Amino acid sequence: MRGLLPFYRGLYTLSNRQASRKAGIVGSRCGLCGTQSNSKPQPRFGLLFDIDGVLVRGRMPIPAATKAFEKLVDSQGQFVVPVVFVTNAGNCLRQTKADQLSHILGVPSNPVVSLPKIEAVVLFGEPIRWETNLQLIVDVLLTNGNLGSSHQTQNTPQLHLLACNMDLMWMAEAHSPRFGHGTFLVCLENIYKKITGKDLKYEALMGKPSELTYHFAEYLIRSQAMQRQWELPVTSLYAIGDNLMTDIYGANLYNRYLEERVARKNPKAVAKMVSATGSTTAVPREEEIDSLWESELALPSATSCKSVLVCTGVYNPNAEVPSDANHCIKETVFHGHRDFIFDPGLVEPGHIVQDVAEAVDLIFEQEKFVPQ
Structure with missing residues (x-):
């Protein structure tokens, strides 16, 4: 996918x-x-x-x-x-x-x-429904894009992954900073390592x-x-x-x-x-x-x-x-x-x-x- x-x-x-x-x-x-x-x-x-x-x-x-x-x-x-x-x-x-x-x-x-369009998994901004998006991204990574198959956690090359925003927090109207996409990445990285025992690898970090x-x-x-x-x-x-x-x-x-x-x-x-x-x-x-x-x-x-x-x-x-x-x-x-x-x-x-x-x-x- x-x-x-x-x-x-x-x-x-x-x-x-x-x-x-x-x-x-x-x-x-x-x-x-x-x-x-x-x-x-x-x-x-x-x-x-x-x-x-x-x-x-x-x-x-x-x-x-x-x-x-x-x-x-x-x-x-x-x-x-x-x-x-x-x-x-x-x-x-x-x-x-x-x-x-x-x-x-x-x-x-x-x-x-x-x-130009980037042919890869690109993580751009924090979603509204974090649980749903975390599940979907992990599914994509662990099936190499084939969502019809089951997770493969061992000896499987990771799909190319790019992250375009690393802000842990950002400022809006609220008095205190809000969670940014960097916080979402922290969640994704820890979930991936908890499941596979391996560090999530990025093809590139941009922004x-x-x-x-x-x-x-x-x-x-x-x-x-x-x-x-x-x-x-x-x-x-x-x-x-x-x-x-x-x-x-x-x-x-x-x-x-x-x-x-x-x-x-x-x-x-x-x-x-x-x-x-x-x-x-x-x-x-x-x-x-x-x-x-x-x-x-x-x-x-x-x-x-x-x-x-x-x-x-x-x-x-x-x-x-x-x-x-x-x-x-x-x-x-x-x-x-x-x-x-x-x-x-x-x-x-x-x-x-x-x-x-x-x-x-x-x-x-x-x-x-x-x-x-």
Whole structure:
């Protein structure tokens, strides 16, 4: 029964089209139009926005989001910097999410671009009836997709399995975080091991904090800059989120990758890393995904991805007892997925701000960017 729950994670990006264009959502390319006047400042950074807990709480917009986007859109309805929405939410169609964001933020978004169908068992979002779905997925896995047969728990190759959302919790209208798809995966993994005695294996883990998500987000940011004919390269990314275990972990993980990518292109930096570690294994091989996407864009790659944590979602600074916020973060219980290693440095944000409006102000100040 291949193709069970055939969904794919959404990477949402608002375009710079005129307000009269139909709202939509992008899943591959950005499709921006228009050129940039030489009289306007050209940004050298892009923004990656989480949605739930940063821009909205359930169906309710966070007031700071409107304030923030007033600074990001000019009088012609165009974004003054490249913007991409990176979300693990899978509770509605991309088109629906695009319409919601357009209405809430008061800016247009571009049409949906279909993504290739994935021929595998894909777990995308937490279901409503957990018991029923857990039973069905276990049936599919233990029969290799043949539901007409009985369970085979020994010496049976596992069907390919992909998981597209690892959030243990997420923030809606309720005062406390809600169970996310990561919690559903914890249940599935433990049930599978209890029955078979073996660990559930994933063909791939996608979505935040997976590096693949940030690879694609960077590609979309660079696409926007190219299609706007901005001459200055986008060298910095800023990831704004409310969840330490996905938004901040993922951004810092990708920043670590970017630093290593820069080092690979600098023989002196490579030699220094080898000297410090005594091995070349500290320098990873060039990713195939890099060569694929970079070959399509004749633009320099980003060199950093900086994390910015907001306090309007999952992260609640008032719930921590010690006064040192960084200490609290390092001592926190790891809510990340089983297959990700807990590294305190990866859940420490580059900046902590109250809301997304403060985040945009901070980034503009850091970049010395004054929109016109």
